[in-house]
Amino acid sequence: MGEILCLNAGSSSLKFALFDGAAAVEPRLVAAGKIEKIGIAPHLIVRAAEGTVLAEQRWPAGGDMTHESLLADLLARIEGAARHDIVGVGHRIVHGGTAFFDPVLASGAVLAQLDALCPLAPLHQPHNLAAVRAVAAVRPALPQVLCFDTAFHHRQPAVATRFALPRALEDEGIRRYGFHGLSYAYIRRRLAEIDPFLVGERVIAAHLGNGASLCAIKEGQSIDTTMGFTALDGLVMGTRSGALDPGAVLYLFQQRGMTAREVEHLLYAESGLLGVSGLSSDMRALLASDDPRAAEAIDLFTYQVARQAGALAASLQGLDTFVFTAGIGENAPEIRARICDRLGWLGVRIDEEANRRGEPVISLPGSPVVVRIIPTDEERMIAIHSCDLLLKEGGRNGSSG
Numbered sequence: 001m002g003e004i005l006c007l008n009a010g011s012s013s014l015k016f017a018l019f020d021g022a023a024a025v026e027p028r029l030v031a032a033g034k035i036e037k038i039g040i041a042p043h044l045i046v047r048a049a050e051g052t053v054l055a056e057q058r059w060p061a062g063g064d065m066t067h068e069s070l071l072a073d074l075l076a077r078i079e080g081a082a083r084h085d086i087v088g089v090g091h092r093i094v095h096g097g098t099a100f101f102d103p104v105l106a107s108g109a110v111l112a113q114l115d116a117l118c119p120l121a122p123l124h125q126p127h128n129l130a131a132v133r134a135v136a137a138v139r140p141a142l143p144q145v146l147c148f149d150t151a152f153h154h155r156q157p158a159v160a161t162r163f164a165l166p167r168a169l170e171d172e173g174i175r176r177y178g179f180h181g182l183s184y185a186y187i188r189r190r191l192a193e194i195d196p197f198l199v200g201e202r203v204i205a206a207h208l209g210n211g212a213s214l215c216a217i218k219e220g221q222s223i224d225t226t227m228g229f230t231a232l233d234g235l236v237m238g239t240r241s242g243a244l245d246p247g248a249v250l251y252l253f254q255q256r257g258m259t260a261r262e263v264e265h266l267l268y269a270e271s272g273l274l275g276v277s278g279l280s281s282d283m284r285a286l287l288a289s290d291d292p293r294a295a296e297a298i299d300l301f302t303y304q305v306a307r308q309a310g311a312l313a314a315s316l317q318g319l320d321t322f323v324f325t326a327g328i329g330e331n332a333p334e335i336r337a338r339i340c341d342r343l344g345w346l347g348v349r350i351d352e353e354a355n356r357r358g359e360p361v362i363s364l365p366g367s368p369v370v371v372r373i374i375p376t377d378e379e380r381m382i383a384i385h386s387c388d389l390l391l392k393e394g395g396r397n398g399s400s401g
Contacts, residue, residue, distance in 0.1 A: 007092070091145065093147065212237045239272045348363070
């Protein structure tokens with residue numbers, strides 16, 4: 001197998017990674033990078049696996065560079081740098097709904113079904129799908145693999161996915177789905193590599209970044225998670241509100257006279273850490289600030305993480321391992337310390353120096369709960385899924401021909 005290009009498209013950014021699919025054990029990273037400020041003043045940077053800058057380019061502000069035109073340029077650059085042919089492109093697709101659990105090859109029919117889910121993930125799904133179409137426009141013969149963030153959670157028991165709404169609404173797909181599944185799938189994989197025994201333990205994984213959620217994992221399966229019908233639910237996030245009394249939304253409609261679009265913008269883009277602090281959605285900026293509103297936002301974030309972790313511990317009927325991952329989880333020792341302090345009643349005991357240094361295990365020896373830091377790698381998980389599916393499809397085609 002040749003090389004796999006993995007794409008994670010956002011509204012104004014595009015993260016990518018190139019993997020060698022011929023590696024013996026699992027895909028090997030060749031290069032990675034991102035295009036930022038799409039629609040404003042695009043900036044492309046590509047780095048080799050060891051960190052060397054392979055390419056960098058800036059486009060002038062005010063240009064009309066679209067995802068499609070930028071992807072055409074990116075593909076040309078990547079193909080020029082690739083050691084082997086690019087044999088497929090893997091995409092992160094945030095929402096798979098009730099129909100898509102396993103990775104699938106992109107097709108017109110599949111994309112039409114996924115378009116219908118855009119209202120459930122308005123910050124992500126339209127841009128995920130636009131990237132698929134953009135690649136198809138410039139490389140129509142290149143197979144594309146769609147990998148779903150909801151897939152990791154699809155085997156949860158009904159009691160964890162059901163809302164107390166009329167059954168007819170559940171039949172329409174109004175239920176809890178869960179997100180960040182590619183990240184959690186990678187964490188499960190890493191735990192198995194560290195020690196196969198860990199997969200059988202009761203684990204809470206905390207994906208804490210600008211988007212944030214928790215997942216309860218038992219016997220390697222997701223049994224509960226904090227995000228629900230949309231990626232708006234659950235924890236306080238950078239600009240998203242997290243869990244909210246639905247009566248508050250009714251109040252915004254009925255008493256404030258807000259439109260659906262205005263409420264959507266409020267809850268997705270003006271709330272969370274940004275809304276509470278009035279300063280920033282970036283945890284680093286809040287930690288550096290002496291403004292009391294920043295402290296209040298941090299307190300709310302850590303309180304909510306610990307509070308909802310307690311609920312997931314109830315779903316698990318105990319807790320053996322707690323994993324921090326993603327931008328805040330991997331890089332903010334003060335946040336980790338505050339959360340762990342609130343979880344002391346569960347048996348969480350951390351080594352302050354190990355936490356400060358960001359060591360793989362930050363719990364004290366003999367702590368009833370082992371606390372780990374595991375860097376996530378969603379792009380690698382996409383590459384693994386893509387290689388598996390393309391090899392399977394290749395086998396089918398070979399056997400039929």
